Amino acid sequence: MRKLFVLAAAAALLTTAACNTIAGVGKDTQAAGSAVEGAARDAKN
Known part of the structure; x- marks a missing residue:
């Protein structure tokens, strides 16, 4: 959980x-999604 x-x-x-540009927002959102995916994989294992 930590x-x-x-x-x-x-x-x-x-x-x-x-978040200076719309492209920056998209990249940040993608990075956040990847972090959540990785955490979910770690929790599953």
Whole structure:
């Protein structure tokens, strides 16, 4: 659970750090989705 929290916090930081353009928002959203996917895979195993 702690790992998921750390990943969510990192994703939130990335989202706020690079949201200068619409393309930046898309990349940040994709990175956040990848982090959530990785956490889900880790939790499943």
